[in-house]
Amino acid sequence: MESTKIKGAEALMLALIEEKVDTIFGYPGGSIINVFDEMYSHRETIKQILTRHEQGAIHAAQGYARVTGDPGVVIVTSGPGATNVITGLADAMLDSTPLVVISGQVSSHLLGTDAFQETDVIGLSQPVTKWSYQIRKASDISWAVARAFYIAREGRPGPVVLDFTKDAQNELLEFSYEKCCFIRSYEPYPELQKSAIEQAAALINSAKKPLALVGQGVILGEAEAELQAFLEKADIPAGCTLLGLPALPSDYPLKKGMLGMHGNVGPNRKTMECDVLIAIGMRFDDRVTGDLKTYAKQAKIIHFDIDSSEIGKNVVPDVAVLADVKESLPAVTELLEKKSHTEWVDSFKIHEQEEWDRVIQHEIHPTQGAITMGEVVHRVAEATPKSSVLVTDVGQNQMMGVRYFKYFGLRNLVTSGGLGTMGFGLPAALGAALGAPEKTVCLFSGDGGIQMTIQELGTIMEYDIPVKIIILNNRFLGMVRQWQELFFKERYSSTVMKNPNFPALAAAYGIPGRKVFDRSELDAAITEMIETKGAYLLEVEVEQNGMVYPMIPAGTNVNNILLGD
């Protein structure tokens, strides 16, 4: 009789193909070598991206997942390979990014013996994953992979780890595959409650000054149209969280900017003035709320979310609408009265004008002095296609990037929100470019963050990935410097940086680039960057002591907002 048995490592590949995986980010090693051997056989079906570090692999997978909405897949070896992805797991967990991470593990008879490159991957990853599971026998593979993809992508997405022992990779099995569509202990989509919809609609119908807070839930639920219909019917102005920024296009009239510490003045002040606050797929992060004791105390609060553990976690709502916003928003919209709140919506203008006069104008149109970060972002935004994807690192470059870029597309922003991972930008950008090859991908990074994962220039070189890298170099760890200036008597402890010649470094990787010192060269350099096919590194020497304003100091409220003049 002909044997149809295959090895566990091949079964993994077949399972990944069943899940329509087209790209794997990874790095080989001893405990995963059998899987890489099978990947070689399937290299025509699944593209393999060898990053230069496992942290690069997972951030690249995050970038890929954020622009496509599909789980990013990472394959790494045991021990250091697995520990190097922990930061990315924590980042993906906080930002609800779907990932399936497969780590090699030593053979099961060696588990617990401190074998070479053995670490307790399940123990290490449990606090920062939605699910993690050790595959010790080949017969578990199909079940575990199917379950992993289901858990990663359904409901509130998140990262999943499969720790795959070497003996299971070699074990023979009869392969069959069935997708997972149900887990009895997990309710990804809570059933919409009629009473919640009615209460929410009644509260919104009674509102004179409603304000919506829009989070990434709208993007994850792909509910852009549903959100717009909701906002328009009752004429509700909206502020967006950092990750929620692309949920509404930049020119959308009811979009009133970003919420939180470095957000816009209008929506932050109006949070303290509205009568009904409608949170949609957001989690009241401390960077959004500041001091919870004084946060929106005057308002009735409605919280739309898919995750029941978010309800009341930070802010206790008057009405909770527990469901996918794709489903709950239209249900509530149907019960809304057609209204206009012209006076209320117009009342944002005075704040917008104030912010323009006191902050934005100087930031994006400076007439003298050094180049500013905002100016660079603004000019890049104007020079690139509408559909461009913004990727940022973390810190001042991130806040300036998100404040002054543009958003026309639900998945056009990739940034590390919850964890604030420096070094996220460069690998995330290459992953985003692979996931959205038809779009221009612009990365804004700082001189600090870029050096945390700069080895990924090698990956960009090898696979010819067209990332536009803009380094906003202020020769400082800018955001920490900003805090030191404001709150630590200008004691610049470990924030001054002596940097390499970045374009020369890029050149070593065969990536063209240029450094700009003077405002007069900026436009030409940006044009050159855009017209260059493939990757390009543009370094801009910016104002050393630049500050991100507005700023609401941590733990306070909008009454303490700093505008920098």
Next chain:
Amino acid sequence: MENILYTVTVYTENMVGLLNQITIIFNRRHINIESLTVSQSAIPGIHKFTITVESYEEQISKVVSQIEKRVDVLKAFYFTDKDVIFQEVALYKIPTEALFDNTEIESLVRRYNARIVEVNRNYAVIEMAGHTEETQQLFDDLKKYRVLQFVRSGRIAVTRSSVERLSDFLSVMEARESKIKRECCQ
């Protein structure tokens, strides 16, 4: 916010690593687990954790929702002592000669509704079920006769309510499963 004792019950799938997933949620918030009992529940394949912790309503409600969020956790609940009927078991190992020399021990056993589960030449083992204060009281009373070993189990508890929320949950999920499986097949 004054801390009181809460009983947390968690129903999970029978999988490796669940205990760790649950305890790290307490650990992250620096909540000390006072007692812990884990065993197979009445439903095959489902394990029940009974955990007691000192906490306050606002905190324990969030902790329980974080526990329930774990994929392999079916349901988690929290109760005050008023909501549950609960017991612990204690074992006391005493020298056999103390038992022979002191007739009071026998009357203590009777008074506390305890029982002697083992006697041999060297030692005797007394067992008692009750609340912490009760098993502690017997320990204090036995102390003068030299207690060689004393151990108390974690709490086990059943709810006073006549609503069986786990069974209700399971039947809802079963209905959902057959509906989803039907849709999947089409």
